[in-house]
Every structure is written in C-alpha cells, then in structure tokens.
Amino acid sequence: MNAIEALTKRVSAGPLTEPAPDDAALHQILAAAARAPDHGRLRPWRFVIIRGPARERFGELLARCLHKRMPEIQPAQLEREKMKPMRAPLIIAVCAKIHREAHIPEIEQVLSAGAAAQNIMLATYALGYGCAWKTGDAAYDPEVKTALGLAPDDAIVGFLYLGTNAKPLPAPAPVNMQDHVAEWSRVAEPALSQ
Numbered sequence: 001m002n003a004i005e006a007l008t009k010r011v012s013a014g015p016l017t018e019p020a021p022d023d024a025a026l027h028q029i030l031a032a033a034a035r036a037p038d039h040g041r042l043r044p045w046r047f048v049i050i051r052g053p054a055r056e057r058f059g060e061l062l063a064r065c066l067h068k069r070m071p072e073i074q075p076a077q078l079e080r081e082k083m084k085p086m087r088a089p090l091i092i093a094v095c096a097k098i099h100r101e102a103h104i105p106e107i108e109q110v111l112s113a114g115a116a117a118q119n120i121m122l123a124t125y126a127l128g129y130g131c132a133w134k135t136g137d138a139a140y141d142p143e144v145k146t147a148l149g150l151a152p153d154d155a156i157v158g159f160l161y162l163g164t165n166a167k168p169l170p171a172p173a174p175v176n177m178q179d180h181v182a183e184w185s186r187v188a189e190p191a192l193s194q
Contacts, residue, residue, distance in 0.1 A: 006126045011172050013130030016163030020051065020090035025127050029162075032123035033094075036115035042102055044109040045116040048093040048148045055085035065141045081138075088132070088161035092120060093148055096155040113157045120160055130165035133158045 021029060030047055038044070050058050063082040067073060085091055096113035098106050117133060124131040135158050138144050142152040150156070 001126045003122075006122045009172055010122060010125040011169050012121075013132045013161070013163070013165055013169065015166035016088040016130050016132070016161055017166045018089045018164065020088070020163050021124065021127065021129050025129070026090075028127065029120055029123040032119045033116040036112055036119050038112045039108045040099075040102055040104040042099045042104055042109060042112070044096045044099060045113040046095040046097050046149070047116075047120075048095065050085060050091040050093065051089060055091065058091070059083060059085045061144065061147055062138050065138060065143050068143070069137065069141070084134075088163040090162040092160045092162065094120065094157050094160060095145075095148060095150055096157060097150065098154050110155050110157060113155065117158050117160060124160075124162055129162055130169070132161045134161060135159065 020026075026049070033045065033047065034043070036045065059082040062084060063078045066081045067078060094113055094117040096110045098109050100106075102109075121131045121133065135156070139156040139159065145152055145154060145156060148156065
C-alpha cells in the first residue's frame with residue numbers, strides 16, 4: 001500500500017480481535033511513530049505497550065481511578081471501565097514526556113506525540129490491522145499517568161487499540177474540502193498610530 005492510499009483510505013477500526021500485530025509488525029509500527037515531526041529533536045513521545053494479562057491489570061487500574069474520581073458510580077459502570085482494555089488484543093498508550101527545560105513549547109511536544117499516534121494508526125492500517133484512538137478521563141488522571149511511568153504534568157495523547165478487524169471496515173466518509181480550506185491572499189494594512 002502506498003502512502004497516499006493509506007492517508008486517504010484509513011478509517012478507525014470497529015470491533016478488534018486477535019491476532020494483534022506480532023513483534024516484527026509492532027517494530028515497524030513504532031519505527032513509523034518515531035518519524036513524527038519533532039521540533040528540537042526532543043523525541044518527547046513514549047509508547048507504553050499493554051497486552052496479554054497486563055490488559056486485565058490495566059482495566060483494574062482504570063476502574064479504581066474512576067471510582068476515586070466518582071465515588072457514587074454504579075457497579076455496572078465500573079465493570080464497563082474495567083473491561084475497556086479487553087476491546088483489543090494490544091494497546092499502545094501514546095504519551096508526551098514533556099521536556100520543561102527545553103525552549104520548545106509544551107504544545108509542540110504534545111503535538112509531536114499526536115503526530116506519532118497518527119503515524120501508528122497509518123502504519124497499522126498499511127500492515128492490514130485495525131486501530132482505534134481512544135482517550136476519556138483516564139488519559140488525564142494523575143494516577144494513570146504515574147502507573148504508566150509519567151509525571152502528573154506529562155500528557156497521554158491517546159490509548160491506541162490495535163488488532164485484527166472483526167468485520168470489514170466501512171469506506172471512508174467523503175469530506176467536502178471546501179468546508180475546511182480557505183485561501184488567504186492579502187493582509188489588511190494595520191492602522192498607523194498618530
């Protein structure tokens with residue numbers, strides 16, 4: 001699959017099942033992530049792989065943190081939170097480890113991690129697997145961040161769920177580019193102060 005095809009045909013996955021990308025495919029996927037634009041060459045991205053029995057432990061962490069944030073939550077909602085990591089055989093938590101001493105603004109470091117996440121999605125699609133990008137309140141929870149080896153003010157840009165598509169993907173929805181593109185042609189002259 002060529003790059004333009006991957007860029008224009010990729011859609012987020014629906015239900016995912018085994019097999020997940022094997023170690024060789026995962027290496028290719030992460031190598032693509034590491035080619036994300038990166039102002040200052042800080043390489044702020046971190047990729048935390050969650051698979052196998054670790055998904056169950058991660059689900060327990062998510063449920064525990066949700067219960068701390070919302071003590072009155074119903075048991076059924078806690079169980080749903082606990083089961084989220086079981087939606088796919090492999091999860092990559094894409095994170096931005098912020099370099100505060102650098103002159104590169106924090107937003108640019110987070111955007112670099114976001115670009116790395118997009119590269120993961122494209123590489124996963126190009127290799128014939130499915131991928132879905134999820135966040136939710138857990139992505140902003142300090143305890144979840146600590147459990148993933150981050151500082152509370154680092155960023156989780158997404159939990160990417162990877163696996164084999166359980167059913168065929170729909171065709172990408174058409175986008176009317178006229179709604180999203182404008183051509184800028186001149187600057188208004190600033191008023192001169194007198």
